[in-house]
Amino acid sequence: MPLRVSDPESDDALESLLTAVSPKTDSTGQTFYGQGAFIQGEPGKRTIVRRLLREMEDSYGTPTLVVDCREHETAAEIYRALLDEVVDEPSREYADLSRGSLLREVENTLEKPCILALDQADHLEEERILYNAYEKEFLIPVIVVEQRRDLLDGLDERIVSRMSALWPVRFEA
Structure with a gap:
């Protein structure tokens, strides 16, 4: 059952998303990050994502990147954007x-x-x-769409399965 959010400015919405992505430390001292989130719905998605990423950067020093997939449509474009963001002075x-x-x-x-x-x-x-955003331990996916079916319809079942494991959040007007 997805978390239903009507106010993206609410602290409850932010806290819920922080649970989905924040690092946790087990009894051995090993740090694990959350599995990610799947955000869908009406207005407010970008607002909460910006708040989430700012909080993760400030509290944990976690690198973050928001990619507009209308501008970066391929994996290679997204990986290049990520490298441009995290490498201060690219050496290559x-x-x-x-x-x-x-x-x-x-x-x-x-x-x-x-x-x-x-x-x-x-x-x-x-x-x-x-697939890679979910499978690779060095990436924590936050997937943002208006309608879940717009993304998942027609995808390979392995990817649909992985996307359904992300923390579901639905914004409602």
Whole structure:
């Protein structure tokens, strides 16, 4: 059952999303991050995502990136944007790297997991980024769409299964 939110400015909405992505430490001292969130619905999604990412950066030093999937539609474009965000002074050109090489470069570059918010995710041209965002321990996905079915209809069942494991949040007017 999704968390239903009518006020994206509410602290309850933010606290719920923080539960979905915040790091936790077990009895052995190992740190684990949350599994991510799937946000859908009416107005307010971007507001809460911005608040969530700001809180994660301020409280935990977690790297974050919001990607507008209308502008970055492929996995390679998203990985390049992520590298541009986390590397202060890139020592190499990423334009010629393959999707797989870019993903390895992201993994090798990140010092801790990164929250990757895919806004308007239903505009992605490649579904592989959704699979990787969930499967790779160094990425914490926050998927943002207006309607869940706009993204999930027609996707590979393995990806639909992984997306259904994310913390569901529904914004209602």
